[in-house]
Amino acid sequence: MVSTEVDSEKNLLHRKQSVYQSLDESFGIQKEVYRGQQYSQIYFARLHLMRTLLYSIIPNWKPHLPVCTVLGLEEGKECIIVGTLYKHMKLKPSILDEYSKERSASPLVQRHNFMHLDDNLVLEDESGRVKLSGCLLPSTYVTGNIIALHGKETSAGEFFVEDALEAGLPQQIEQPIQLGEDKYVVFISGLSVGRSSSNPLQFQLLVDHITGHLGDEKEQNIAAQIVQVVIAGNSVEVPHGLLNGQNLGSKDQSRLFEPIKELDILLTQIAASIPLDIMPGSSDPANFSLPQQPLHRCLFPGSSAYNTFRSCTNPHCFELDNIRFLGTSGQNIDDLGKYSEANNNIDFMERTLRWRHLAPTAPNTLGCYPFTDRDPFYIETCPHVYFVGNRDKYESRLIKGSEGQMVMLICIPRFAETGVAVVVIEYQKP
Amino acid sequence: MNSGNSKKRSAAATPSPQQQQKHHAAMEEEDLDEDVFLEETLLQYEEDSQVLRELEESNSIKERLQKWKRPSLSQAYIAQTQSISFQQLEIDYIIAESHKELLPNSSGQAAILRIFGVTKEGNSVCCHVHGFEPYFYISCPPGMGPDDISRFHQILEGRMREANRNSNAPKFVRRIEVVQKRSIMYYQQQASQPFLKIVVALPTMVTSCRGILDRGIQIDGLGMKSFLTYESNVLFALRFMIDCNIVGGNWIEVPVGKYKKAARNLSYCQLEFDCLYSDLISHSPEGEFSKMAPFRILSFDIECAGRKGHFPEPTQDPVIQVANLVTLQGQDQPLIRNVMTLKSCSPIVGVDIMSFDTEKEVLRAWRDLIREVDPDIIIGYNICNFDLPYLIRRAEVLGMAEFPVLGRIRNSRVRVKDATFSSRQHGTRESKEITIEGRVQFDLFQAVQRDYKLSSYSLNSVSAHFLNEQKEDVHHSIISDLQNGNAETRRRLAVYCLKSHLARKLSALVPLQDAYLPQRLLDKLMFIYNYVEMARVTGVPISFLLSRGQSIKVLSQLLRKAKQKDLVIPNAKQVGSEQGTFEGATVLEAQAGFYEKPIATLDFASLYPSIMMAYNLCYCTLVTPEEVRKLNLPPECVNKTPSGETFVKSTLQKGILPEILEELLTARKRAKADLKEATDPRVKAVLDGRQLALKISANSVYGFTGATVGQLPCLEISSSVTSYGRQMIEHTKKLVEDKFTVLGGYEHNAEVIYGDTDSVMVQFGVPTVEEAMKLGREAADYISGTFIKPIKLEFEKIYYPYLLISKKRYAGLLWTNPDKHDKMDAKGIETVRRDNCLLVKNLVTECLYKILVDRDVPGAVQYVKNTISDLLLNRMDLSLLVITKGLTKTGDDYEVKAAHVELAERMRKRDAATAPSIGDRVPYVIIKAAKGAKAYEKSEDPIYVLENNIPIDPQYYLENQISKPLLRIFEPILKNASKELLHGDHTRSISVPTPSNSGIMRFAKKQLTCIGCKTPLSGSDRTICKHCKGREAELYCRSVANVAELENLFGKLWTQCQECQGSLHQDVLCTSRDCPIFYRRKKAQKDMAEAKTQLDRWNF
Structure with a gap:
């Protein structure tokens, strides 16, 4: 029905193609x-995986120091220990709060961040735990980080940290050298179809734009270079409280289903012309x-008929013409935002890459x-593009690894609020 | 060796204010002195040498223990050039040869007092005090001259010898003196009269001598005569403290030159010396002397390897680990963290671990630790009834005669006795009384049980209540498995063992931050400060506070005061007129309802103490009816109480009780004022403890006079107090309702809606809190003016809104300033009864909150409906439905069949290993059973219920658990509460799971049903039937939403358990059934598996 062959009288624009490989299996x-x-x-x-890795790079970091387990610590002896961080947080919400004796008089304010000055870090391996002091900033790290620490046990039984080593960027597959033609990948997130404030026209406009129904030839030319659309989560908003066990009346059924149907119609339009990956959020x-x-x-009776429609996992990983993309719908970064601090979302993203997790x-x-038996969130291979959906605003940064890795970090803003989609060029190496 | 070990102990004779109107006293039997002969308690020489030999063997351990020794003595102490000043913690006495140098004139055996304490440098002190003699008084028969007295002395001596034939004491009655004293009982016009002070050789002789005099004695010229004795029931150590002005836990100084270093050290204390009692300087706890010495507090706990299905028994089950934590008083961080384990144990960071191959070595090491570390106070949770007796019994079983030398006296073993603790609240309990000489035991379990009313006293719930933390709990059957594993599993056990007492939060493995739970409870609840202050205020030794009733505290104050005034206290079980009970406090009829206008509460501040002060009510101001006639006192000099008694006014005779009360209340005022100015948190703690102790003491004086079987009951006083109280409440009501009227120029007519013992609730009719406060203050001032000082009516708070259900049952939002309410206050509603399930409490609290705070009655109704609907639809969190009862005896011993006993029996048949044994608490839920099944047959193990999908009986919960408390709340608010709440639409839809274990289900064939309509599926359909095809998206959404919700819950629950156990890399093995999320966690796991399978069916 809809395709790129819009202006059939003029020179036909052909949508470019690329080789897609899904890497969602894990x-x-x-x-x-x-x-x-x-x-x-x-x-x-996780500990096993990361420790093996860290052990392999420690000799390059501080070859002169012995490596210990938490148990093997001796007071005053300088050494390196590797383990999982645990952050004690005073304000961390707990399910036990539900059982606290009294409901506090003032209504609980939903905090967006649970940091407190008294937070402190503990390092744990299978053998035990040790409280950390010294230069490691509790505000940067979160529970679950695996890290190598250089320091020594104090008389109080704490481990005084002098230096820390993170895993760093993983190895990257060689980016292929291709014949020079630009290709685009479009990222959208937070469509929130069904939200009372969302404007269906905005999304329709986007669809028309990327399928080549809008704009002059130049723009259509660009549209034709789009080889992939990725929707990174929060596509619909289902009215809350409808799904709590009781059978739904027909009115409620439609209220529930309407947004999904609407989304399906729009996705069908995209899928008919461009390969589409949709991730849950x-x-x-x-x-x-x-x-x-x-x-x-x-949920998508219309669009799922197309073989260009792919429903993917979150996190989602794929390769396009041997360029590796990895991304999430944003939960991982949201959670870091609650339990640690950074200047912006990109910093959080960079951290996760450097932690390789x-x-x-x-x-x-x-x-x-x-x-x-595994930890699927471990980043084994460094992506070329790392994206996170459902951010407040668009941000991006190009980071370089010690072994020449180059990664593009992208924050995809919520479309329903910003009306912004992100277009990434599969650029060529010079 | 406490001076005097009571055979029977009794609980508080003085009820808390709420219970005062009952006027029943617990049976308070007399405390008796018990002479302990030094020579008999010590181990014989052979045993002694064995101890020494073994000490040498364990030298390596000794070295490790060495570093924890107390700070060594300063040169000034060694050279004896410094006065010794120390805070005493424990005073007892012993019978030994009297000191030849200090008392050159006496010989033979005498009672020697021992004071144990700590100097401010942290050195331990054992002070032997000589020369103090036991005595008591009798009134001197008129006309007795010096010759008569010496004859009387001889006769008494003879009778004593007869009665104590076994004794080889050279002399029983040392001397008899004539003193001028006056009995405390009744108003007397003459100033004093002669009394005989009978001084005996040993403390126990007081009792025996009293018996002789009580029964009567033949005296020449007077014939057979029995004597009323005075102050013959005072324990020797207390007598000593009173006479030397020593109060519990105060500082004592022995000046240079007045003490003699002991020739032979009998104790392990660093400073051991002898002195005369007259040389002691007792400092009152003021200024510098109100501080606390750096006591050493040992918190310990043992783990035993239990056999499957049995509670550990000392005759069979070994002690496998002992965890110890030593803290210096006033310091946050523990000094020592140590675990002693049987078999090797991997190290734990920050913890000193000692591993031994045999159990004997473990026990011996522990004893050595006690000796080297030399704790002043030993704390723990239930140590008095479990840990300590277990260790001692275990050592006996292992044949370690040398083990129980835990006290501070060399070669002296601890003494274990069976004691019965009976009280109205807790019933009769068997317990052990263990005497560890020189060390105070402080069992947190007893202390918490005594001072706080909780639904459960397990360490877990207590710490959850006070510290807001859950405790990881490992079932004792798992403990054995861990112990029998390898070094690694034993390490896991050690972590648990340490943690359960030491670290909670972070630090299973790094117990640096947190202290042991008992230690933390001790700190959190300020037990040390509060108890020491209580001891100082009331003047009794600290050890009395836990082990004895209230009345000894009042008695101690009374005796001290009486001594100043030359009064003596008769030892009569029943003085004053025989009178059974008397009318209690008044409670004005409650006008039940939901009040949406502010209700002002007018309180009498310390009502009963002020009445006693205002009307000069005392033993010594009471005039008997005969005396009233005889003395013909002018009416302006007496008060006639509403109950018909006569007391003289203070112009004629100032009462002792009013004086004591006055001092207590002034002291409290001062403490409170000081508290406001204090900045140092330690000083604050002391002052706060003091003002609390003062308040409690003031309130317990009234109870003391009303305790019919107490030390000195005088119902004339207590009934007068309550009658005045009643009169005042009525008077207040009348004044308020007369004055605050429209006629009187106010906007509304005031109405008293309810009045309790010492408070009156008034509805002034004004709409705002501010106006009500103004009127409340006005009323309080106006009415206070009509009372005799110091009775004072105070305006304290406003309830707005206020839900009055019946007398003693109400709830309201409490305001003390007009801008914002302080909290929700509920009395008598929140059923903390143990046999209620949590659901009741949650439901009631939430409803009250919605009604009072949110002002949302429809919301509360909706909440109730939703909860009931959830219950009927089997969506209730099982832990909310669990009812817990303690299994105290086996099934046969119970007369009526009880649900939890029957269940325990059934569980034993299923699997003896995990079944609850005696002493355990049995949690159960009520399940659906065949029609007509007895209630006790319907109990079931919650885990079994979860695993087998057994339907619970929602009707039982609806009718027997939640309906009554709910209706109570809603009846004043809703018209058809019962109909509306319990029988509405929301009760129509029910869901009952199919049990997987019932017989018939084994024959059922499993067939997939449509996810949408539950129609059995046929043919190729795997997920939904053809009729539901169009609803795919909706049905899928519902399935996936269910999964999402469960996943969220699953994650939260299991990570919380990881947090509690303090380790990410180890599986959670906590089986604490007291934990609110224990069943939920299990259910989440199970529901999750089911929901996931259901969701997977969509992948066609």
Whole structure:
């Protein structure tokens, strides 16, 4: 129905193509079952993975120092220890608060950040815990970070940190040298279809724009270079409180279903012309804990008919013409924002890359499936583009790793609030 | 060795203010002295040498313990050139040969007092005080001359010898003196009369001598005569303290040259010396002497390897770990953190671990630790009834005669006795009384139980209540498994063992930040400060405060005061007229309802003490009816109380009780004023403890006079007090309602809607809090003016709105300033009863909150409806439905079948290993059972219920648990409360899970049903039937929303448990059923698995 062949009289514009490869497999939990496993295993898996890695780079960092376990610490002896950080937070909300004796007289203000000056860090490995003091800033780190520390045990039994080592950027696959043609990838997030304040026209305009229905030839030319659209979460907003067990009346059913239907119609328009990846987000009809599983196809009877429509996991990882993209719908960065501090979202993003971990706060404060033998959030290979959806505003930064890695970090703003989508050029190496 | 070990102990004789109208006293039996002969308590020489030998063996441990020794003595102490000043904590006495140098004139055995304490440098002190003799008084028969007295002496001596044939004491009655004293009882016009002071050789002889005199004695010229004895029931140590002006926990100084270093050190104390009692200087706790010495406080706990299905028994189950934490009084960080384990144990950061191969070594090391660390106070949770007796019994089983030398006296073993603690609140309890010489035991369990009313006293709930933290709890069957594993699992156990007493939050493994739970409770609840201050105010030793009733405290003050006034207190069980009970306090009829206008509360400040002061009510001002006639006192000199008694006014005779009360209340005022100015937190703590102790003491004086089986009951006083109280409440009501009327120029007619013992609730009719406050103050001032000083009516607070249900049951929002309410205050509503499930409490609290704070009655109704609907739809968090009861005896011993006993029996049949055993608390829920099943048959283990999908019985919860408290609240508000709340639409829809364990289900064939309409699916459909095809999206959304909600919960619950256990890399093994999220966590796990399977069906 809709395609790029708009102006058929003039020279036909052909949409460019690229080679797409999904790398979401590790984020799938289809085969996983809840059989009573606990969260200790994912921490264990993480520690094991990261420690092996850190051990391999410690000799380059401080070769003269011995490496210890927490148990092996001796008072006054300088050494390096590797372990999982645990941050004690006074203000951290707890489920036990529900049971506190008295409801406080003043209504609880929803805090957006739970930091407090008294917060402190503890390092833990399988052998034990030790309280940290010294130069490590509690406001930067969160529970679940794995880190190597140089320091010594004080007489008070604390570990005085002198220096810290993070895993750093992982290795990057070589970016291919291609024949020079520009291709674009469009990122959208936070469409929030169904929200009372959202403007359906705005999204329609975007759809028309990227499918080449708008603008002059020049713009259409650009539109034709779009090879992929990625929707990074929070596409719909389902009215709250409808789904609490009682059977729905037909009126409520439609209230529930209307936004999804609307979204499907628009997505159908995109999918008909461009390959489309849709990731679930916190407000979408998907599961809560990370990794979020793909939105079910039955929600999109129209668009799912196209093979260009791909429902993906969150986090989502894919390669386009051998350029690697990795991103989330934003929960990991939101959670870091609650439990640590940074100047901006990009800083948070950069940190996660340097920690080589997408979501260190999972499972502690970020819901997460209790994996037993792996930690899917570990970043094994450095992406070329790292995106996070549902931010307040657009931001980007190009960072370089010690081994020549180059990563583009992108914050995708909420479309419903800003009307901004992000276009990324698959640029060519000079 | 407490001076005097009571065979029976009794609980508080003085009820708390709320209970005062009951006028029942717990049985308070007399405290008796018990002579302990030094020579008999010490281990014999052979044993002694064995101890020494073993000490040498464990030298390596000794070295490690060395570093924790007390600071060494300064040169001035060693050279004896310095006065010794110390804070005493414990005073007892012992019988030994009297000191030849200090008392050259006496010989034979005498009672020697021992004062244990600590100097401000932290050195331990044991002071032997000589020369103080036990005595008591009798009234001197008229016309007794010196010759008569010496004859009387001889006769008494003879009778004493007869009665104590086994004793080899050379002399029983040392001497008899004539003194001028007066009995405290009744108003007397003459100033004093002669009394005989009978001085005996040993403290126990007081009792025996009293018996002889009580029964009667033949005296030449007078015939058979029985004597009323005075002050013959005072424990020897207390007598000593009173006579030397020593109060519990104060500082004592022995000047240079007045003490003699002990020739042979009998104790392990650093400073041990002898002195005369007359040389002691007792400092009153003021200024510099109100501070606390750096006592050493040991908090410890043991873990035992239990056998499956049994509570650990000392005859069989070994002690596997002992955790110790030593803190210096006033310091935040513990000095020592130590765990002693049986078998090797991996180290824990910041913790000193000692591992041993045999249990004997563990016990011996612990004893050595006690000796080296030399704690002044030993604390723990339930140590008196579990840990200490267990250790001692265990050592006996292992044949370690040398183990129980835990006190400060060399080679002296601790003494264990069975004691019965009976009180009206707690019933009769068997307990152990363990005497560790020179060390004060402070069992937090007893202290909390005594001072706080909680629904459960498990360490977990107590710490949850006060510290707002959950405790990780490991079932004792798991403990055995861990112990029998390897070094790593034992380490896990050690972490648990330490933590449960030491670290909560962070630091399972780094117990640096947190202290042991008991230690933290001690700090949090300021027990040390409060108890020391209480001891100082009332003048009794600290150890009395926990082990004895209230009346000894009042008695101690009375005796001190009486001594100043040359009064003596008769030892009569029943003085004054025989009178059973008397009318209690008045309660004005409550006009139940929901008041939406401000209600002012007028309170009498310390009503009963002020009445006693205002009307000069005392033993010594009471005039008996006969005396009234005889003395013919002018009416302006007496008060006739509303109950018909006569008391003289203070112009004729100032009462002792009013004087004591006056001092207490002035002291409290001063303490409060000082508190305001104090800046140092420690000083503040002391002052706050003091003002609290003063308040409690003032209030317990009235109770003392009303305790019919107490030390010195005088119902004339107590009934007069209550009758005045009643009169005042009525008087207040009348004045308020007469004055504040439209006729009187006010906008509204005031109405007294309710009046309690010492407060009156007035509705002035004004709409704002501010106006009500103004009128409240006006009323208080006006009415106070009509009373005799110091009775004072105070305006304190406004309730707005106010829900008055019935007498003693009300709730309201409390305002003390017009801008913002302070809190919600509820009395008699929040059912803290143990046999209620949590749901009741939550529901009631939430409803009150909605009604009073949010002013949202429809919201409250909706909340109730939703909760009931959740209950009926099986969506209730199971932990809210759990009812817990303690299993105290086996099933056969209970006369009626009880739900929890039957369940324990059933669980034992299922699996003896995990079934609750005696002493455990049994949690259960009520399940649906066949029609006509007895209530006790419907109990079931919550875990079993979760695992097998057994339906609970919502009707039971609805009718037996929540309906009554709810209706109570809503009846004043709603018209058809019962109909509206309990029988509405919301009760129509119910959901009952299919049990997976019932017999019939084994024959059922499992078939997939449509997720939408539950129609069995046929053919190729796997998820939904063809009729529901169009609703796919809706149904999917619902499934996935359910999963999302559960995932969120699952994550929160399990990470919380990781947080509690203080480790990310170890599986959670807590089985604390007291934890509110224990069942929820289990349910989340199970529901999660189910929901995920359900969701996976969509992947067609």
